[in-house]
Amino acid sequence: MSSENGRADRPPAEGAPGGEQLALIRETVRRAKPPRARPRTWRGAELAPRDPVARVLVDKGLLHLDRLFDYAVPAAMDAEARPGARVRVRFGAGERGGRREGGGLVNGFVVERCAESDFPGVLAPIAQVLSPEPVLTPELLRLCRAVADRYAGALADIVQLAVPPRRARAEKGGDARSAPPPPPSPPAPGPWARYPEGPGFLRALAAGEAPRAVWTALPGPHWPDELARALVAALASGRGALAVLPDGRAAARVDAALTALIGEDRHVLLTADAGAEARYRRWLAVNRGTVRCVVGTRAAMFAPVRDPGLVAIWDDGDSSHRDPHEPMPHAREVLLLRAAREGCGFLAGAHGRTVEAARLVETGWARPLVADRDAVRAAAPLVRTVGDGDEARDPAARAARLPTLAWSTVREALALGPVLVQVPRRGYVPRLACAGCREPARCAHCAGPLEAAGGDAPPGCGWCGRAEPAWRCAECGATRLRGRVFGARRTAEELGRAFPSVPVRTSGRDHVLDTVPERPVLVVSTPGAEPVAEGPGYAAALLLDGWALLSRPDLRAAEEALRRWLGAAALVRPHTEGGRVVVMAEPTLRPVQALVRWDPAGHARRELAERAELGFPPVSRMAAVTGPPEAVADLLASADLPPGAEVLGPVPLPPTDPGRPRRPGSAPPGERWERALVRVPPGGGAALAAALRTARAARLARREGAPVWVRIDPEDIG
Known part of the structure; x- marks a missing residue:
């Protein structure tokens, strides 16, 4: 009143x-x-004299249990049960709000200590302090909470991704009170001078500012040095720096460039190749503040760098940047959250440009870092196209399945150095068809696709693995097979016969080469596994079977094809030194023309304009709801969706092929699942994630119906 x-x-x-x-x-x-009082514990344990209540994040990644639980701190654990420490607690045993959740000891983290508890019953004491090391800092906890809210996930699942598993021997070394080394001197622009705004970007970082940029890197071997100089510029301001790379090979190149600039022991490399104990020891050095610069792969997006001045990501379109575990956060989005929350600089670099990066530029959140056209033409190789219908006149070229232009390019380039051949598919002949009626060859046992593992091996099923030595076509009765799609091993075999005096090497999932020498050699590689050629680079590159990349039923097919082509073509020496690239795809298609002009920014702008017209991400925010039809309908009906939300579908999903691993959110073999897409206008993403998270948590708490998968910003909406 x-x-x-x-x-x-x-x-x-x-x-x-x-x-x-x-x-x-x-x-x-x-x-x-009830009055807030000093807690009572089981068995009358003596409590800590000060702040005897610990609020614990229990390692239970369930949405309906996504909260903190109060435990009593025994006096014997008072000094060690500090905020951020790992503990073991008895979860679900005894009285818990009138219900039992199931007993047993589980791991957790102490979030805070307080004097009183709101819980009216008897508090269970902490069973064990696994480690007094404060690994879950308040800054890291706030970041994990923000990521969990963005992706409609549980906080415990994000913390599990952010904090590596404990290794006791690693915690014994090092001093938490050690000071980091003094800041280095600001770096010289070096190759950044090729970009009109490159030197200014470095100066802003060194001055303590927070510039945000989308960097379209020039082709060639200089990008690791350029990224390293940006990190050193942030260090020169007395702040920290973080770079996330798509794989260990790229991270090792940036690690070597950083070492050459500022020496050893001033940064750490966080990759799985280092081993669990060494990686945890390096992570602890960052968490303790003795190291302020991190270079690593996907998990490094959560590295607890103190006072970061720059967070950077290279090749954000690579699928390895999305974590495969619940709730599948993307490194680019996590770094964007860090840049916004911590007020630091941001850099997204690649030879291409994703539509998400183009969106950052269009909205003005980030500025483009690009070279002028003269610099692009000077650094890029000469790109020529060959249509699928072009026939080879040379018999040797026909034997290798190469058009005349590609054949002559390889023959001439081998006199100058190594030649790269990119093949979209691995294996020998991953898809077979009937030689008579051209129908796909199927397994008689499970109807899976037949494939050839080698020249003399009988065809086998790609699903169940059964051999089919006496295959007969069910349509026409023919017994002869022909290849529909040829893999990297078959291509290497054919090139070896066509160029018998030149060694042929392969690089793919089973064995990835890091480098190849500067001498004539044919390198057959799948996309993303291309080794770096020593010296000035490859003399030429062939990009085979472009139709296989462009014909994928995916919204990102054109963007992904161009990204893979640019990644391979960037390894070729400039056209002024004889570098040439031949792409086998329809010349009039937009991504092919973008490669010929070396204009990834223009291609991304046009893709973004089409997405905006259709209302697809990243212009809008979208969530995929997947599960049995009744469960999907129930979740959508119970969710308090924000205003303007539009439900697309649901549509049926194909079941997982027998014998293949099941991805999260995919339909089990033999079950009927559906997927619905929920779309909201820009600015409604947080409300959409909160609504779906609340509805899913309510279903889990009631234990009604089948589980439902929720994916925020799904990549496969095509």
Whole structure:
């Protein structure tokens, strides 16, 4: 209540008119809320003399249990059960709000210590302090909470991704009080001088500012040095720096460039190749503040760098940047959250440009870092196209399945150095068809696709692995097979016969080469596994079977094809030194023309304009809801979706092929699942994630119906 002069009226005294009602309200509130008191524990354990209550994040990645639980701190654990420490607690045993969740010891993290608890029952004591090392810092906890909210996931699942598993021997070394080394001197621009705004970007970082940029790197071997100089510029301001790379080979190149600039022991490399103990020891050095620069792969997006001045990501379109575990966060989005929350600089670099990066530029959140056209033409190789219908006139070229232009390019380039051949598919002949009627060859046992593992091996099923030595076509009765798609090993075999005096090497999932020498050699590689050629680079590159990349039923097919082509073509020496690239795809297609002109930024702008017209991400925010039809319908009906939300579908999903690993959110073999897409306008993503998260948590708490998968910003919406 307020008086006319704007001051609050005093409440009536208990004896005055209306005072009895006020006294009744106060008594009701007093009885409904029990007094906060010193907690009682099982077995009468002696409690810590100060702040005897620990709020613990239990390692249970369930949405309906996504909260902190109170535990009593025994006096013997007072010094070690500090905030951020790992503990073991008895979860679900005894009285927990009138229900039992199931007993047992589980791991957790102490989030805070306090004097009192709101829990009215008896608090269980902490069973064990696994380590007093404060690994879950308040800054890291806030980041994990923000990521969990963005992706409609559980906080415990994000913390599990952010904090590596403990290795006791690694915690024994190092001193938490050690100071980091003094800041290095600001770096010289070096190859950044090729970009009009490159030197200014470095100066802004060194001055303590927070510039944000989308960097389209020039082709050639200089990008690791350029990224390293950006990290050193942030270090020169007395702040930290973080770079996330798509794989260990790329991270090792940036690691070597950083070492050449500032020496050893001033940064750490966080990759799986280092081993669990060494990686944890390096992570602890970052967490303790003794190292302030991190270069690593996907998990490094959560590295606890203190006072970061720059967070950077290279090749954000690579699928390895999305974590395969719940709730599947993307490194680019995590770094964007860090840049916004911590007020640091941001850099997204690649030879190409994703539509998400183009969106950052279009909205003005980040500025483009690009070279002028003269610099691009000077650094890029000459790109020529060959249509699928072009026939080879040379018999040797026909034997190698190469058009005349590609054949002559390889023959001439081998006199100058190594030649790269990119093949979209691995294996020998991953898809076979009937030689008579051209129908796909299927396994008689499970109807899976037949493939050839080698020249003399009988065809086998790609699903169940059974051999089919006596295959017969079910349509026409023919017994002869022909290849529909040829893999990297078959291509290497054919090139070896066509160029018998030249060694042929392969690089793919089973064995990835890091480098190849500067001499004539044919390198057959799958996309992403291309080794770096020593010296000036490859003399030429062939990009085979472009149709296989462009014909994928995916919204990102064109963007992904161009990204893979640019990644391979960037390893070729400039055209002024004889570097040439031949791409086998329809010349009139947009990504092919973007490669010929070396214009990834223009291609990304046009792709973004089409997405905006259709209302697809990243212009809008979208979530995929997947599960049995009844469960999907129930979740969508119970969710309080934000205004403007549009439900697309649901549509049936194909079941997982027998014998293949099941991805999260995919339909089990033999079951009927559906997927619905929920789309909201820009600015509604947080409300959409919160609504779906709440509805899913309610279903889990009631234990009603089948589980439903929720994916925020799914990549495969095509």
